[in-house]
Amino acid sequence: MARTSDDGRSAGAMIVNNSYEFGNIIADRRLLRAGIFLGQILLLAVIVYAAQGRARQAWQAIDWRNLSLRLEWIWVAVALQSGFFVLAAYGWSRTLRATGSAISAPRAMSISLMTQPYKYLPGGLGLYVGRSILFLRSDNSPERAVQSTAIELILMVLTGAVFAAPLALQNVAQDGSAMAALALLPVLLIGLRWLQRSRWAETRPFRQLLQWSGLGHLPLRDLGVLFLLFAARWIVLGASLMALAEAIGISAISLFWPFVSMYALAWTVGFLTPLPGGLGVREVALAALLTPTLPQSALTLAILARLMWIAGEAITSLGGWLWGLGIARAEANQ
DSSP states (O other): OHHHHHHHHHHHHHHHHHHHHHHHHHHHHHHHHHHHHHHHHHHHHHHHHHHHHHHHHHHHHOOSTTOOOOHHHHHHHHHHHHHHHHHHHHHHHHHHHHTTOOOOHHHHHHHHHHTGGGGGSTTSOHHHHHHHHHHHHTTOOHHHHHHHHHHHHHHHHHHHHHHHHHHHTTOTTSTTHHHHHTTHHHHHHHHHHHHHHSGGGGSHHHHHHHHHHSGGGOOHHHHHHHHHHHHHHHHHHHHHHHHHHHHTTOOOGGGHHHHHHHHHHHHHHHHTSSSGGGTTHHHHHHHHHHTTTOTTTHHHHHHHHHHHHHHHHHHHHHHHHHHHHHHHHHHHTO
């Protein structure tokens, strides 16, 4: 009896200790999420404070009476924006393939395309949550969903930083400055590969980061292909902004690479804030960046860029949904 009583007390103490540790983990995660959210709010406040002057100047400079649009360039911008989302979907499918997922490229691309509008759900993570749910319905590994999203976000921010670098160096007025920044892509690629093989990769925190993100297992060839795909996305966004400038009567061929830099920085700023899809913040940031170069058209271009973004999302989301239905029907008939 005494032994049974001691065992019961030991089991009870173990349950209490485990519950206490689990509670600490939950509390730590809640504290981390609260800290991240607070950081995003502070960043948003800094952005609004820093950019509101230029945004107000851009609004006052719009000549509403003489504003006209060339529709052929609007269609070009919509096509380029739709191409951006197709590239994003293909990049995600290649990322899944690189991490060892067995999902087919058409299935992965259709999931990515149809879930694009989810990013406007509260919290801004609806795209990744919705995409992961549909991905897991196809009997795929949760680990692959986490790794593919981590790799996608890391490469998107890294390549975006490369193209935004000329802005930080006050070099955006020079034609080709963003093109010259392309030279940093292989440097980043080689740097990641070196980190995978260096003694830093043997340290526990870094090893866990590489394992969690999936970057530690990607072959150099797959990393190179993904870098090119993510770089191409920024170039397409710059081309869409150039088409919009042409649509309002501005010859913008010489501004192509500065547009790439500006869009990359504005997108990154919007992504780092808690607002879904960076709605509003990206436009303020883009207008502020465009004002020194195109003071009378900055806000017009920023608003048109968001409208083209939404149009591209709507078109490709519908296409992805129809594509997914076709895939499901074909699989049912097999």
